[in-house]
Amino acid sequence: MSGTDSLLKLVASFDTAGVPYLIVGSYSSNFYGIPRMTKDADLVVHLDAKGWQALPSLFPDGIELEEQMGFEMVTATQRELLRVKDSLFQIELFRLSDDAHDRMRFERRLRQPIFPGVEVSLPTAEDVIVQKLRWCRGAKRPKDFADTVAVMQIQGKSLDWPYIEHWCAQHDTLDILAEAKAEASVVWDADELDNNPR
Amino acid sequence: MNDRIADDARFALLAKVRQARRMSAGAKFLTGSELFDEACAWNLAGIAAQHPGASDAEKQQELQRRLKLADRLNQ
Numbered sequence: 001m002s003g004t005d006s007l008l009k010l011v012a013s014f015d016t017a018g019v020p021y022l023i024v025g026s027y028s029s030n031f032y033g034i035p036r037m038t039k040d041a042d043l044v045v046h047l048d049a050k051g052w053q054a055l056p057s058l059f060p061d062g063i064e065l066e067e068q069m070g071f072e073m074v075t076a077t078q079r080e081l082l083r084v085k086d087s088l089f090q091i092e093l094f095r096l097s098d099d100a101h102d103r104m105r106f107e108r109r110l111r112q113p114i115f116p117g118v119e120v121s122l123p124t125a126e127d128v129i130v131q132k133l134r135w136c137r138g139a140k141r142p143k144d145f146a147d148t149v150a151v152m153q154i155q156g157k158s159l160d161w162p163y164i165e166h167w168c169a170q171h172d173t174l175d176i177l178a179e180a181k182a183e184a185s186v187v188w189d190a191d192e193l194d195n196n197p198r
Numbered sequence: 199m200n201d202r203i204a205d206d207a208r209f210a211l212l213a214k215v216r217q218a219r220r221m222s223a224g225a226k227f228l229t230g231s232e233l234f235d236e237a238c239a240w241n242l243a244g245i246a247a248q249h250p251g252a253s254d255a256e257k258q259q260e261l262q263r264r265l266k267l268a269d270r271l272n273q
Contacts, residue, residue: 003231030230034218037237038230039265088238088265089231115224141272153215186208187215 001062003089007041009060010082010091011120017058020046022109022121024094026147029132031112032125033150036143040090044106052078052095063091101130101167125151126160133173133180145180152184156191238265 001009007027014021025042047055056065059082066081082091096106105127111119123131128151135144152159168177218226238261245257252260 003234004228007231026230027227030226031223034214035221035226035229035233037233039234041231088262089234113223114227143272150218153211154218186211190208190212 001084001087003039003041003084003087006060006063006084006087006089007043007091008114008118008120010058010063011043013058013060014045019051019055019058020106020121022106022123024105024123024128024131025092028122028128029147029151031122032128033147033152033154036147036150039088040092042092042094044094044096044102046096046106055080055093062086066090101127101134101170104167105131125155126163129159129164129177129180130167130171130173133168133176134171136176137171137173145176148176148180149183152180153187157188 007023011021011023022044023041024044025040026036026038027041030036030038045052045055059065062085063082064085066083078095078097080093082093084091096102105123108124108127109121110124112122113119129148132144132148132151135141136148164177165174168174221229241264242257242261245252245260249257249260
């Protein structure tokens, strides 16, 4: 079973059971930006403690719990690691935290069509940027900055900048936002030339 | 020479952006894990070439060791 097949089976199981979820991480930045290789899928799931404990009963065949992961440090959320049988692909489940942006991103999630008859829950492009910038600051991983710039480049200038800036001010990431916008502007300038040829 | 490199880099970036904008939602969704599968297949081929006597389990073990190393480098 491929990584994406396993992810789609898992979220279909969540949809059937009425478990609210959100696909975040590289799958969301690949959706809005320039696709890159990924060896894992990240999901935020909204469940109480009892529901969280019962979650493994919803895993489709071929997906199993790897180990208790404890807490993710950037946003201090509870998480579990899932293994896909006969694959090196991994799925990480994060429990929706009380963090203000974590909650807002979840509330604003969109059902996006992926294939005919297949829809999944994804964050808005703006929330992908806000969260990736937060990881730039907290985890200092170059790929988060590259993902942020790629989403900006593909989405163009039409993003809701006041919303992004509001959360970046809360997260103290306005300086990284400015750097990312400067990198994305190479593509925006080319877009303007394409749209307004001399 | 540096100007030429900068021009080439800009050309490559714009080509990548145009390609991504042409991709369907499904293709964008599939690409990440497909690239990972291909990268693993190439890496396994490299491991097999360097260690011709290794069993399949040993090759998988080496691949996993390299993936963990990549994880550490990306942190």
